[in-house]
Amino acid sequence: MALAVVVGAGAGAGSVVFRWCITTFTHLLSGHADYSASPGADNPHLPWLGPYFVLFAPVLGGLLYGPLVNRFAKEARGHGVPEVMLAVAQRGGRISPKVAVVKTLASALCIGSGGSVGREGPIVQIGSALGSTLGRVTKVTEGRLKLLVACGAAGGIAATFNAPLAGVFFAMELILGTFSAEAFGATVLASVTASIIGRATFGDTAFLHLPDFHVDHLTQYGLFAALGIGAAVVGVGFSRFLYLLEDACDWLWRGPEWLRPAIGGLALGLLLLALPQMYGVGYPVLQKATEGGYAVGFLLLLLVGKMLATSLTIGIGGSGGVFAPSLFIGAMLGSAYGIGVHHLLPHSAGAVGAYALVGMGAVFAGAARAPITAVVILFELTGEYSIILPLMLAIVLATAVSRLISPDTIYTLKLRRRGIDLEGPAPGARIGTQHVDAVMEPLPSPLSASTTLADSADLLSLSGHGALPVVDDTGHYVGVVTAQSVAEALAEQPENAPTQVGQLAEAPAQVTADQPLAQAMHALLSAAGTGVPVLDSEQGKPVGWLSHQSALRAVHTAS
Template identity: 85%
Template sequence: MVAAVLVGAGAGVGSVVFRWCIDFFTGLLSGHHDYAAVPGASNPHVPWLGPWFVLLAPVLGGLLYGPLVNRFAKEARGHGVPEVMLAVAQRGGRISPRVAVVKTLASALTIGSGGSVGREGPIVQIGSALGSTLGRVTKAAEGRTKLLVACGAAGGIAATFNAPLAGVFFALELILGTFSAEAFGATVLSSVTASVIGRAAFGDVAFLELPAFHVDHLDQYALFGLLGVVAALTGVGFARALYLIEDACDWLWRGPEWLRPAVGGLALGLVLLALPQMYGVGYPVLEKATEGGYAFGFLLLLLAGKVVATSLTIGIGGSGGVFAPSLFIGAMLGSAYGIGAGHVLPHSAGAVGAYALVGMGATFAGAARAPITAVVILFELTGEYSIILPLMLAVVLATATSRLLTRDTVYTLKLRRRGIDLEGAAPGARIGAQRVGAVMEPLPPALPAATPLTEAAALLSLSGHGALPVVDGGGEYVGVVTARAVAEALSDQPDTVPSSVGRLAESPDPVTADQPLAQALHTLISAAGTGVPVLDTEQGGPVGWLSHQSALRAVGSGGPAPAG
């Protein structure tokens, strides 16, 4: 508890320093507090350049942060969250303390010089580095260190966006990937502490000031549901475009990495010259779009411009997050969608701003596949509760559609492109690289679905597995029955007891013979018994049995488990 509070305090102070650095470099390199609020204006420091100064600002920023990142912390490049996820999943929560300092300066320089990225990725990495450092200093166990990393992420989000609940769920859903009472309590303490510091520095106001929205017609729910599907396509498309442009930058660049941001800054400057609304994070543009301040065609231009500008900023080696860009893209999409819906259904479509707000949450959910975080953070960023039902509907549909389209998110795709599977084994680990088929045991005798419970109880007690496969009259696999399920059924009232084990059979998450062992362990750990059936990849029937013992034997021998 004390450590969580300390990490939260550190993340809160870090967010204040980070915001101050962004304001300082933005004012220094653009001459304005937020250039996106006055697009096309000249820089008062160099008024003779007029709006053309945006060609030079990214170059100057790149000349400063390029060598900094390349020399001191290469992991500070990019949007940050994937590195934190990797540290928690496979590196015991270890993050270099230098990352906090380098990420603060590099991201502030990137955003201040016109980089079209967000603040959440950097502050997550900064807070997480603080949590990891405290864990190492106090010699905390690996599990506690990982929790402190999550506390740092929660505190950073909470203080930066004045969103304490969103910070908690961001840490649990995306960083830890699990929910527990201990993790919830620790991240709440960190988030509250950081929020108090953030509110003392920035005030207790909603991060975005939006007009009130209401759903006046039930027909609108169908429109919001369709928007969720469209937003998922947009979110997935944004993730693909991000890495496609990064690949193009990798292919084109042949010089030293420290110079890449400066040279690439010329290309970014051209984008900013054509569309100055892309300078920095762009919240003023987002707010104007929700208020109906842009025409349909210009909204689509802003959407495409943000995809290109953000992807180019990351591709040339910039440092910043993709959460804010996904909100921006979603707001443009939702506003354009709302205008279109208003033309088709002028009497029932409702306010354009409502679609913009829902589009923001749904696009983020489609890109990151974090539905709880998407709903909570949109509510806290705007303080607008009246839109919660359509927001929940669109976010769930966006998440489901995204999952159907791709197995990766905007965060995990970066790691998978480097050959890293967060659900797999860490490189060099003794367990996880083997296939399940190489370590599985022979399949234990199956129980016919018509087997009476008393007979099944006796067979389960002799098997030593605590669970057995169940087959129907035709010999087809129907699921698994556990000793616990049979015992609970026999202890119920006589009139509620099923007559056979077929009624108790359940199907665990499928484990196939060609599946990596590390991935199958997640299913094995959550299984009710001491093992799960291994299914044939093509036919789907059980061909073996994966138990805790066979997995442990693979650890000890580094190879397949002996038969039986």
Template identity: 90%
Template sequence: MSAISPPRREKNGPSPARGLTSAPRLAGARNAAWSVMALAVLVGAGAGAGSVVFRWCIKTFTSLLSGHADYSASPGADNPHVPWLGPYFVLLAPVIGGLLYGPLVNRFAKEARGHGVPEVMLAVAQRGGRISPKVAVVKTLASALTIGSGGSVGREGPIVQIGSALGATLGRVTKATEGRMKLLVACGAAGGIAATFNAPLAGVFFAMELILGTFSAEAFGATVLSSVTASVIGRATFGDTAFLTLPDFHVDHPAQYGLFALLGVVAAAVGVGFSRVLYLVEDACDWLWRGPEWLRPAVGGLALGVVLLVLPEMYGVGYPVLQKATEGGYAVGFLLLLLVGKMLATSLTIGIGGSGGVFAPSLFIGAMLGSAYGMGVHHLLPGAAGAVGAYALIGMGATFAGAARAPITAVVILFELTGEYSIILPLMLAIVLATAISRVLSRDTIYTLKLRRRGIDLEGPARGAAIGTQHVGAVMEPLPSPLPATTVLADAADLLSRSGHGALPVVADTGEYVGVVTAQAVAEALAEQPDAAPRTVGQLAVPPTTVTTEQPLAQALHALLSTAGTGLPVLDTERGEPVGWLSHQSALRAVHATT
């Protein structure tokens, strides 16, 4: 008989005490769920309104500084405000913009510099979702001034940071828990993307894939509510049209799948190359500049102005140029020039201290690559190549996937832009290949590389954290007595109830480590008997996420938090055999030892 007997089950239902306590708990859980949904709607409304204000600011500053609603639609034209300057006004526009947003960012919110998404990812991963509320205001003005004065960046990074800052502010006002704060930040990002691109599904998956880095029913429900709310506001203001009007998509010949696959491989290399060029130019700007940071965007704006004078198509986000490329409006040589020019112009804009996103530039680069590739294929295989626009669409998604490694977001946003179901198969093929090749070519994405260059690992501990520097082998507990794989479930239940771990390692008759069996798995199997349910723990043992003695504790915590039991075995690095046990208590003891 076990030392600790399990409680007897009441024959006539739960005891009065249990019935009385379960009702308040159930009511509290329902109230919490309703409050999350209400907050998600509020964040979505804020993100949608923020998107409207942000796009109005871009349009206003672009009109003031270039004299056009979108200068890239009429590249090389004069500025009607200063016609005597002719096309040379582009030399001064970035300087004026830099004089305005440089001091603003340097004085009030330095985190508003750059493309924004890495800062949001860092806030969620290591700062409990905390983002200063002033970031929303500063980012709106700085990014609108950057784009309006010719900065060749996108508007999705800023609106992600703006929406996330609104979500964090609402979380702070409502005294939300850390988990809920992170969720509200993700809701802000989802709403921002949805309203900006009129792509509600893409907003949801962008938030879950890149910001949260995880998928759950609660997160999906909250981000959907935020995304839908923001989309309704965006569509009421801008109309129910996509930000691009793309050509019809058709797969006319089975051989095109092979061509799309090859394009995915090439796009992966281009996406990774864009990441490298971006930070190479930023390093060069850091090395060259020796003056005050607030003046850097203005002085660097002269170099950007020269690029715009040579390639005025690089002015601003450049959606009209992208649109024309998908329609086959440029020659192959000029498409490749635009591809290189966008890489340089975007990198220079970020490098001199500008504020804007890299999502839209990666789509732009992908469209140029895809169009040039499609024209080349059409010249070589006129009977099987198909329309050039199809390759432009695939190139957009694959290049973004290669740079950001967010395949679901890439597939969904291109599908929402086209509304063509026939795009799904070739798009998934190219994007999955681009993602896989990108992972081989680079450890980091275009977002995480910025943080790693600052010595920040999103999977590691935050700077100054009490947990993280120790190795697992230094803090682990002794290994509990493992269960033989032939142990019957009734005996396993007895041993698990006395172990205090909620899970135990399982070994085969030969002594080889099999995996871990949890008390929950045993209880569920016993409830299923006498049908065809497992009868020994060997049939229930599952290998958990591998944790080794030489692994940093902060990295092992991710596996510990996702395990079903109260701990998991620590394996010897060389032999792969369990030598210890990592639990939440042992991790917390590491904090006590360092204080």
């Protein structure tokens, strides 16, 4: 817990430095605190260039951060979050400390020179690198090291966006991929500590300032639901287009990697000249869209422009996140949709800004498939609670539709393209590549569902397993009963306790004989007992038993 507080303080301080670097580089290279607030304006440092300075700003930025990333930390390229997910899933939470420094400078230079990316990916990677470094210095266990990495991610999100709850859920839902009391407590401490530092520096203000919204007609829920479905398609489309353009850049580029951001910056500069609203993160443009400041045609142009600008920035080797672009795209989609339905149903459609806000959350949910984070972060970023029900509805639908369309998220797709499956075996790992049927044990004698608790306690105590399969009177598999659940039931008052073991049987996550051991390990590690039954993939009948010991025997099988 003490280390979580220290990591949170470090992430909070890191976010302050990072945002200061962004502001400084933006002012140096554009002459404005945020050029997207004054699109098309001249650079006061170079007035003789007029708006054409945007042709050269990305080139200069690329010349600075390209060699930096290529020489010191190649993992600082791109949007950062997938690298942290990989470190937690397959590298024991180990992240090089130099990533924090390189990512800070590279991402700030990229955004400051016009790169159309967000700051959440960099700050997650920066905070996580700090957590990993502290964990290794203090020699904590691997499990605690992973938790400190998540604490760094939570603190970075919390301080950067003034969103402490969102930081916690982002860390658990996307980085750890699991929820537990210990993880929640540690990430909360880190998030709160970082938020205090962030608020002391940036103030306690909402990310967007929106008027109160109210759902006055039930028909609006149907409109929000349709927006959620459409946002899922847009979110998945953004993910696919991002990597399609990255592939195109890989195919076209034949020079040294350190020079790629500078040469690619010429293409980005041409896009910024045509659509200067794409310069940097673009929060002022997003704010204006939620206020209904653009026509439908221009909103759709901004939507497509952001997809292209973000994909091009990442494709040429830029460094920055995709969360803010997802929000931007969602706001443009929601605003255009809101204006459209307002014209069709002027008396029941409601405020346009409400659709922009819901679109932001739904597109992010469709791209990242993190519904809890999407709901919480949109609430905290705007401070707008009155829209929470439509927001939840649209986000859940966007997540479900996204899962139907694509098996990968915008984060996992980056790793899968490199041949990395977070649920599969790590490259070179001695356990994971085998199939379950090669290492499983014979199936223990199952308990009948009608067995009394006293008899099941005797059988479990004599068994070499802390859990046993349970079958009903017809011999069909029901689930598994653990020694712990039987002991807890026997300790209850007799009139309240179950009488038969079938009442305690629970079905663990399914493990099949033809499944790779790496996937089965997730079910085994999350199981309450010391093992799980192995089912036939066709009939679903238990055919073996997978325990921690049998998984370890795979080491000898591999050698």
